[in-house]
Structure formats: C-alpha cells, structure tokens
Amino acid sequence: MKNQEGQYFSPQQIPEALEILSKYGKEIKIIAGGSDLLVQYHDRLYEIAGWLDLKNLTELKKIELNSSEVSIGAMITHSQLEKSPQIKNYFPILSRAAAEIGSPQIRNRGTIGGNIVNASPAGDLLSPLIAYEAKLVLLSSDEKNIIPAEQFFTGPKKTILKPNQLLTQIILPLPPQNCYSSWVKVGKRKALAISTIALAMVVKMSEDNQIIQGAKVCLSSIAPTPLEIKEVREEMIGKTFSQVNFTKLAQLVEDKISPIDDIRGTKEYRKEVARRIMIHCLEEIYSCWRDKCLPIN
C-alpha cells in the first residue's frame, strides 16, 4: 500500500513510527484497534488530517515474561489478554477485566494500549493495571520514559502523553507467590456494558502467607481518572486478615470517593455500591486465602 499524500502511515518499525510522530505530532491520529476512535469520530472522520496506524508494528504485539516482570505490547488485544496463559496465571483480574469488555467484536480489535491512552474514566483495564502496579513505557524519538500507570492519567480522556510519544509497553512486576485479587465490574447489562463502577483489589501476603504486605484498591467510573484508595494500605498492611475490619474498610472506600451523577448511575448509587462491592471483594480474597491456608482434606 502506498500513501500518496502523507495522510495514512502504517510503519513496520517503531523508530519509523516515532519519526512520523515527531514530524506530524498533533496533526495525526494514532490508531490501534480503532474501537474508541471511530466511535468518537462517527460521521465526521473527515475532520481527521491523517493517521498513524500501528497495525504493522509486530514489536507491540508480544507478551514477554522474564524472571521479575511481564511486558505487554500496547497492541495486544483484549481477546489476547483474556486468553494469555501468563496473564491468567499471574494477573487473573486483568484477564477477567479484559474478558468482560464490550463484546467479542470489540475485544478482538480493542487493545490494551488504546484502552490506556483513551483514558476513559470507565476504561475497563485501568483499575486492575494500577492495582497490579503497572508501569508504562513511553517512547519518543529522543527519549524513553517509564512511569507508574497511576501518574499517566490527568483527567477524563486526558493524559500526560506528548504528541511525539508512543505508548509501547505495559510492564507488570510479577506478584509474590501469595497474592490474591478480586475484581467487580458493575454495569446495567451483562454484555456490551460500560461500567457504572468497577473495583480492582490486589492483596500481597508475606512469605508465610500470614501478614498483609501490600494492598491496592483501585476504582474506575467514580472520578475523572481511575483512583486508588491509598488509605486502604494503612488499614491493611502489616496486619493479619483477622485484624482487618471489612465493614470499616468498605465505609472508608465509600467515604473517600466523590462520584458524579450521570446517565450510567447516580452519585448515591455509586457510593452505595462501592461499599458493597468492597466488602464482596474483601470476602472473596479472604475466602481464597483461607482455602489456601486451610486446604480441605
């Protein structure tokens, strides 16, 4: 395929893509799966001056595992994420979140990179990624930045990504052996639903599986960006499960969020349901922990 007028680029190599970005920057739109972009520009595609299509960048279509981390290429689709044995094994709620996105058609096209860069407050992968302490690799032709995912989002549909930068990889540190997670997405319908609220929780335990060493609770659709309730850490870390008051934690989550009323749910609903799903997630994690501690003979 030939591009005659500089309006459609589909480079084979990342450096080439970065070069195009540094040259055209704001003028062109980066397109991955297109499942958000083409919705946004429905009936007015003519407003777009040009495209940078990432579809030929095979470098971005890999999931790689080493001894300490997993690196996910930005062009990995939700379907691939859902089905990847590594993701299922190490990051089960990321796999589940991917499995519950939209529909088979959307999951086959939509990508993890697109989901992140689009920065929708309801982005399905965002809260699990933050809960798993993901880092993002941002490349431009002159520098490489690796930043924690939670620093990436600045508002609804707003990020720190510069026009000359490309999100290439998502890096997830491998969790310790005793790691438990839970995830709930609440929508008004079972499929093709945009979340009214979603909560991801990851709890890391000590080697002997007794002391909580890490606790991350992250919610989406309740604030302009995905939001970690950092106070949960203080309430949990260093304690055993029996020392943790679930009701109090759930109330804490409810109190710490100030969602808005919109077409998908009222503020009251979101606060109420946040508390209820927090308890649900804690109970789920607790019961997994208990099953592991006390194997039924």
Place this chain on the structure above:
Amino acid sequence: MSTHKLTIEFIINGQKRKIETTPFTRLLDLIRDDLHLTGTKEGCGKGECGACTIIMNHQLVASCLVLAPQADGAEIITIEGLGEKGKLDPIQEAFIETGAVQCGFCTPGMVLAAKKLLEENPHPNIEEIKRGISGNLCRCTGYKKIIEAINLAAKRLTQQLEEEKGKEKNV
C-alpha cells in the same frame, strides 16, 4: 475532507481484490458501497449492535470500527461468502428451520458470529453460545430461536464431521 486515494489489496470471500479507497473510509462502507456486498448491515455505526459483523483475519470484527486501509492484506469473510456451490451453510439452514429469523437485519452478523463460535468451540453450551453472540443485538426474536439454531447447527456439523471420518476409515 480529503479525496486522496490509496490502493489496498485483500481477499474477500475467497476472491482477491485490489481497490482504491481513502484513509477516511470505513471498511463497512467499502464493503457495502464499493463492493456492493450489502448483506453486511449498519445498525449503529458505533460497534454496539453487531449488524456490521464480518470475519477478518479469522476474527469476528465490527466493520464499522475498522478503517478501510486497515484491511490491507486481510482475509475477509462476509455473509455472502458462506455456503458452497449454491448450498447454504448448515448454520444458515438451521436459522431458517428453527424460525431464528424475523426482520432479518441482525441475521447476517448473527450467522457470522455463530460461524466463528462453532469454529472455535464445536460443542458450546447455552452460556457459551450466549457469550459468543453477545455483541450482536436482535430486537425481534428474544434470541431463543437463534440459540436453538446454533445448537442445531453444532449437532449437525459434528455429525457431518463424524460421517466424513467414517468414510475416510472405510476408504
């Protein structure tokens, strides 16, 4: 808007096609307006209804959310590509027999979703069928007869496969 053209090549329903398009054309429009394959429908233009479903590179895809140039080099199947030598695909037969078709507007996309589902999972249970067609809205049937059709087609395809195996053995 641009009138700039670019040429793309792909295989659609087994035929190689080379066609001029623009960077601002959706694959759906290319299929319907340029190739006149109007079995692929537009119901919302936003990937929410599944009427424009096609199979691209062995995956179920909403063609309203694909830019035409993104299909360069792809292998595409639309509803017109199903069945062989004037014979319907067993899924199409099953849709007719079970009364799974009412207004028919969702049908092409639904049949393709069923096709893909049965390729990946020849013996789906009801929940798996529901999930497989969860991106395809139907406003007429209440889905029940569509699910029955997919079930029936699954049985027949399995039977067909076994018969073929049996024949091979005999040979």
Place this chain on the structure above:
Amino acid sequence: MSKMYVGENIIKVDSKEKVIGKALYPDDLSFEGMLYLKIKRAVHPHAILRKLDISKAEKLPGIVKIITAADIPWVKNFGLIIKDQPVLIGIGQKMRYMGDALAIVIAENKEIASQALRLIEVEVEKLEVISDPIRAIEKDAPPIHNNGNILATHYLEKGNIEKGFAQADLIVDKEYRTSFLDHIPLQVESGLGVFDAKTEVITIWAATQWIHDTQADMAQALGLPKEKIRIIQPAIGGAFGKREDISVHLHLALAAMLTKRPVKLTYTREESMITQSKRHAFIVRAKTGATKTGYLTAWQVEVIGDTGAYASSGPAVVRKGLYHCTGPYNVPNVKGVAYTIYTNNTYAGAMRGFGTTQMAFAYESQMDILAFELGIDPVRFRLQNAYEIGSSTPNQQILNTSVGVKDTIQEAARMANWKEESR
C-alpha cells in the same frame, strides 16, 4: 377437520433471502447518479427560527442543493391523525422538538452532506422548554400548538364508581410512571426516491407499516393526487410501531422533485432516536376497591400521556390505554379520564401495546398489591376476578367468543409449578 398447512411450522417465506444476505433493505438499494441527503435538525427544543444561513454550506464543493421552507411554500403539514407536523420549519415558525427539520442538504456523497450540516448557521429566539406534562397543563405554560397543550381528553364510565368504592373493604390508591422508550428496530430509517419527469410520479422505496396511509398523507402534504406517489416496500428491518409515522418519505420526495435525480436518505442511529416516535411516558393514578373475599368492586384511573411535540397517534394510544385500565377482570364500576399532552419532548406514537403496555404495569401492580394486602394468593385472586364468556369490559362490550383468560392463568401456574401460598 384436520388441516394441511394451517397450524404447521411452515418455514418463513422470506427467511432464505435474509440468511444469505440477499434481502434488500432500503439502504441496500442504489441508483446510478444517486444523491445523498442529510437533514439539518432543530437546535433548540422550543424556539422561533429567526435566521437560517445556508450560504457557507452551499459553497462546499459537492453540494447540489439545500432546500429550506422558503423553497416549498405549497407544502402542507403532515401527521397520522392530526396534521400538525411541518415538513420544514420556516423563518418565523416554531421548532417544537429537537427532531424538527430545518433544511434538506443534498450532496454528491454522504460525507459532504454531513460536513455541510455543520456549516448551516441558525439563529433562534428561545422559548420556555416544556418537558414535563404536569407543567404543560398549568395555566401560564406557553402553548406549544395554537390550541393549547391538552391535545385530547377521553372519558370512561361504567356503573357507579361511588357505590363501588362504598362496597369495598380495601382500597388501593397509587401512582405509576413509565418512561419514554425507543423501539430500536435494528434497521434505522432509510429510503430512496426517484422522480419520473415524464409521468410525474414520485416513487419511494422506504419501509413503512402502512404504505397506503403513508401515500395518502404524503399526497395531501405535497398537494398531489395519490396516484402520483408510489410507495414500494423493501425488506423491513423491524418496526414495532416506529414505522407508522412518516420519516424520510417527504424529504426524499421533495429532493427528488427539485433535483430530478435519484436520492437516498439514511438516518444515523442518533437521528432515529431523537427524531422518530417514542413509547409515551405515562402517569397513571389508579384507585381500586375490593371486598375482603377478594372481588373487585370499583376501579378509577386518571391517565396523563406525554405525547411530545406532535400528535402522531397519541390521542388513540392514550385512549386505548384508558380503555384497558382494568385488565381482563370483572369490575362492575369503572371511571376514568385520560389526557394526551403536548410537550417539547420527542413526539410519541405507536409502540407495541399502544398504551395498554404502560397501563398493564399499573393494573397488574394494583392486582398484586390487593392480593398481598388481602392475603389471597395472587393466582387465585386473578382467577376469581378474570373474564369469562359473558363478561363486560370497561367499554361494556360483552365478550361472547374466545375468552381463554382463565386457561392462561391456570396453564402458566401449572408450568411454573406455582403452589398456593398461605400468607
């Protein structure tokens, strides 16, 4: 006598074409040299149009023509029952909801037409937007149409309602509300129009639930004899009441007449939802009396149906809801009143059940509350009040054939293995 084909599951005559993708819905058709239309819609739900500047849009290359009300002074209003819907809003006229059409953009392709829409400049004088039917009937509410906001009032009276309530041991008095709904047929409104200069016949390919009625309405709006309008039914992608009203038809006819070229108009989903009819939002106040032994004595209703900006089949919908206010139950004393109200919401018309769907939510909730309060099993309570041959409806129609209501209750209870509960 045994039958050969009636009662059999003959396969649908049109299903083969549909499963192979060969059934042709309007947007699947095309003609050589065809032009594409887009409609400029209202910019405010209730406002007087002061200025409509199409000059920038007209200059866009590929724009063939833009039709405004000034181009078609001979065209009259249309509508299913009452002709209250303008084809295009002219300067000094009122837009009454967001779906009102201001201009027909005709272009060489869809993209240019869409682009031109955004170049049309509109200035309006805003009026109070009435989105609540309760506000609409207040004395100081601005009238949306000349004759005020109460479009129709209907009454129902059977027996003696006071006597009925006096006989009751229990009276349940509640208010129910239902929302505006969209039919969401999977196929959005679409059609093609061709004007034959020789015969002067305009042919329209567009899905409609009643071609002869659409033909008549188009003919009167365009001031043409009926035989000059030909409507051909393509495959129809669902309807549920939404295709009773005129949608693309008149705009296609005008564009075909004025350009002498084949034309096509397909709505976006958004346009379909904003512009075409809805299920009426109802407010139903229901007061029902029953004896402690579980027999209904009186049923009184007040119905407010929000019909939005135009009548469509609104008065008939709200009236039919009223006439079904007691459900299939014997009630000797019935009284009701129903108001059909104009607001600046998307107009409401026919949708599956035609007013009786909203009403059923009210009467079946009432029945359930009564059964609960009386401590009678809900199945038994329905059975003992249900119609049979000889029963009289709220309209006092005596039922003399095919009254299987009790059978339906018994069969449903049997299938669900419903055991009578002692509450």
Place this chain on the structure above:
Amino acid sequence: MKRFGRGIATIMFGFGYGEGFPDYSVASIEFAEDNKILVRTAAADVGQGVLTVVVQIAAEVLKVSPEVIRIIPGDTHLTKNAGSSSATRQTFFTGNAVKNAAQALLSNIYHYASIEFRSNYAELSVKGGYVFRVDQPNNKISFWELAQKVKEKGEILRAEASFFPRTNKPNPETGRGEKVYVAYTFVTQIAEVEVDTITGNVQVLKIYTAADIGKAINPQNVEGQIEGGAMQGIGMALMEEQVLKDGVTLNANLTDYLIPTAMDMPQFETCLIEKEDSDGPFGAKGIGEPGTIATAPAIANAIFDAIGIRFYDLPITPDKILKALKEQKDKKL
C-alpha cells in the same frame, strides 16, 4: 447476595383499530404463467411473518403446496390497502381477506371446472393444483390449464376479497360501545428473577407464558412473537429509558440506551391455548403486541416477591433498587 422471587401478570389486548375506525384489508389471488399462484397483499412483513401466514392460509384453502404460492408484496400501484402492520391485526384482517379471496377463487375454479367437466359442483374436488371428478380421479385439469381456458373465453380466473368487520365508536362521555374491538387476546406470564443485593442488578431467570391466541396458524412464529415481545418487556422493566432533559435526549445511542443482549435472556417456556375465535381465520387471533405487555408487570411483581419492595416507576434500575434496599434497612434499624 442473590434473592429469588417470582411474579405473575395477566393481560388482555383488544386488537384491530376498533373504536369504530374503518378497518379492513383487501387481497387478491391470480394465476401466473409459471405454474405459480400469485397473492397480492400490501400487508407489511416487518419480520413477524404475515406473508408466511398468507401463504399458509392460501395453500390451505386451495389445497396446494405452499411452494406454489408467490406473493406480490407492498406496492401502492400493484396492491390494494391492507391496513397497517400494527394493532396486532394482520393475521386476523389480512388472514381473513386472503382466506376469503382463496375461497372466492376456489368457488370460481369449481364453477369453471364444472363447465369443463359438464358436471355438478358436488362431483368435483381439488388437490395439488388440479381439479378432478371424484369418481374419475384421473380425469383432471390443472388450475393453470383451467385459467388458460377461462382466458380463452375472454374472462379471468382470479379473485379479490376483503375483510371489513364492524366495530362501534364508543360513547365519548362513557366509552360505552357494543363492539369496541373485534376480539381480545389474553396472556399470562410468570417471571422468575434474581435480585443481586450488592449491585441492584436483576437477572430474569425464567419466563413462563400461556397465551390464548385462538389458533396458531404457525406455532413457531407465534412463539417467536412471544419470546421477542417478552425480551422487549424485560428491557422496559429493567433498563430501557430514553432520557430527555429539557427536551434534549441524553442517550441517543446504543451505548447508553440499553436493550437486552443474549446474555440477558431468560429461559422461556410457552404454552399456546387455542380458544378459537368465531371471526378469526381458522379461529386465529393476533399475538404481535400481547407478547410484550405482561412482562414488565410480571417482573415488577417478582422483584417485590424477592425483596419486599414495590416499584411504581419503570425501568427498575440498579440505582432504584439499591436506594430502596438502603431505605428498607434504615427503616428496620
């Protein structure tokens, strides 16, 4: 936590325009040269299957295979008024019009055949597109040969008929009328639901439907109308709402105007009760609209059964359920 409940709703629906509004359908039947029988009807097949009903009825009366019948569908210049595909009226109205037309055509077949056979009506019979003498079954003539012979006489073997039953305009003060609707369809549905008290979501598990439809011309299609109708009822009960704020629609898309997907589908069990209607074609009544009417109230009643809370406005969304559950809890405390 999930709480189970079930609810019942019974409805009636007077179909046809009724209320004294002129309501009729015209259909005609003729012979085509390719050994087909042509039925002309303007009845719109919006997916419900009226054209299949038309074929079944014509085939039944004329005793020919349904494959022989072809339809010339809606075209204002080729077909006459059949009224609308609404008001649950087409099976009843166009069904009767086609039945009447087929019967009129059959009468004419007998009439002209009796001339050909120099025989009396009583001695003739029809089957598979032939008319023959009962005592000499091999002495037969096909409908198309007969049509040709009639044509040679300068006449046409075809028939047109209508169905135009009377209804009364109700008294404007009282609504009283002797026959306000041509007939009534009755439906009872029982819905079984599960309410998730964590999220407020409701899952409809099962819908049992018993419908008195007079006579099912095509049971599979009747079921299809009921299942599709029930699904729309589920939408109305739980998720569908066009949100208008100051006249502006806030959810004019399928992202935020939600209709049920396959994942929202309950199990369906349906029973057809055939209390034949004296005026319906073969006793049939309509089912188009009644399939949807009972569902929302049955679900609302089931939700009450599950959590003891009654909702007075639709749709019953998770917001409303959680709010009510919270109020219920606060009240108890």
